Amino acid sequence: MKKATLVLAMALLCVFALNIGYSVYMRHSIETATLYWGSTGDDVIEVQRRLKNWGYYDGVVDGVYGPKTFQAVKDFQAKNGLSVDGNVGSQTRAALGMPTADSGYTPTRGVSSRDNVYLMAQAIHGEARGEPYIGQVAVGAVIMNRVNHPSFPNTIAGVIFQPGAFTAVTDGQMFMAPGESAMRAAGDALNGWDPSGGAIYYYNPAKTTNNWIYSRPVVKVIGKHRFAK
């Protein structure tokens, strides 16, 4: 019994020690990225090159962190509101536009919440180009409401391209360049404006042949479209 307790204690201690070791290692790996007087290497060349381009540094780009580099870094830091210590730490690196640690990580590129604006604007333009502005936003809002509804696909493209869901998609009319008002309407719908009152369907009573749709409760009428839940 006593032995078991001892083994357990030892095991816990080991885990503890490993944890500390790991965090020390992590800190170290970040700190290695700091450059200071006396540093050499490619990173220093990069710092010198950038500082020279911006006029802070007038020495040779030789990869040796000497007094001139030190002074240039201090000037750069002072100009950019960083703490002036003459070392290139993570904040100075970031301000220089260099990757801030010695790792394989590359900062995010290209991701945007407006990726779907154009696609949605095409759908809106195809479906509702003759409608009042608010009716166009409402069509976009229906697309958003469908994305958040369990019975429909979970992505904007999934909802728009669901077979048979939108006439303008089925007959290919959506593949036109969207008008400027459709682009703005798509932006508003993506930003959360919902003039449709939470609708997930809409129809034009003059054109629809589907009787089922009339059984849905209408929550809003805009222009020629009835919006229903």
Place this chain on the structure above:
Amino acid sequence: MTRERTITIVLLVALLVTGIWGIDQYRQKKNYHVYLQNQYHRMFYELIDHVETIEVDLAKTMVADSPRQNMLLFSDVWRQAFSAQEKLNQLPISHLTLSNTSKFLTQVGDYGYSLTRKNADGTPVSAEDRTNLEELHTYAGYLTVELQKLRNEIQGKNINLAGLAREGKFLFARASDRLPERELTRIEQQMVDYPTLIYDGPFSEHIQDIAPKGLTGENIDYEKAVDVARDFLEGIEVEKINKLSNGNGDIKTYGLEARTSDDDSIYIDISRKGGHVVWMLNQRDPGSADITPDKAVDTAKEFLEKNGYKNMVPTYSMRNDNISVINFAYLDDQVVAYTDLIKVKVALDNGQILGYEAEGYLKAHHERDIPEPKLTVEQARERISISLDIEKPVQLTLIPLENKEEVLCYEFRGDFEGDDFLVYINALTGREERILKLLKSENGVLTI
């Protein structure tokens, strides 16, 4: 004689050319058709695979006893259900025929994700969850068997799923083309009675039924709504106000259109209960940007204060062309309630308010009894990854979880190798609730 001959030759050549063109068209059409058929059949077969796996995974959860195994199974259910739903919704079949099955798959997947989270927190599968799982398994089994039957018919009768995309009225449509749709309709009718799932996920049944909390006050009539609109649009020359359709959604509204002296339309919806402005949109497109985004934030804040929203703090802003969209959150005694959200659109040419959206605020805002944090900032700080360089002062916030539940969190803003993150640590439990990534662009900062 020669003339007739020439005509004959010309006609023959024309016939030949038409014939060759026809054959080419036919082959092209056939290629497209086969390509489409292959896509649809692949999706259908994959759908069956996914549903079968869901069935088996759910069965395994009955005998699984460790959180580890449960997590593996539930996350697989989540993945498979998501894929199944995606494939199902791409089949060329009317949405009406798929809506219940689609909902079933979404909810099973979402529920699986919720149970994965629960297991990660060390919460065991409850008796209620188990009952749900038993029933869901029965439905997954039903779906499997029925889809397999349909598959056998499709194979036996050599039915082409691409035929479904063809309009049924045409001459060459085969009756058997309609069979999958008929069968799926029959399956669909059985997929309605599976248990109502209430859990902490975005597709949970109760989410749709949450009553708006911020709609305070008495019911108003239309005339009063017009007054509210006029007050709200103060500073704009409104020629007249037209009545548009009332809104019968979650928030019942009067819909109004204000015509300005410049012949622009401003749309505005006002709640019947309490007379709150739910949203407003002015379709004017500003032609230039003469004021700075910072000035736009001040303008928006003044506008909110003028309309009685005093404790709103700007959180994020984004610029699209000559318009700035600014998010405001309610400041509840040092705590930023991100749940109570109002968005304001400001024109950058003259600072006019072009849009207003308060649905988030009206649905979530209420008198809160915010608990005292149990963790100190330092204790919360210890729970943040050391990879993150904390940049900003820590802020107490109320954030909405996926099930709209509100939790009190410390918000840490930090940098990792040039990328900015927001990390939320639950101030009561210390749980790392959420990580948001900030995207900086020339258009402003936004969160994902």
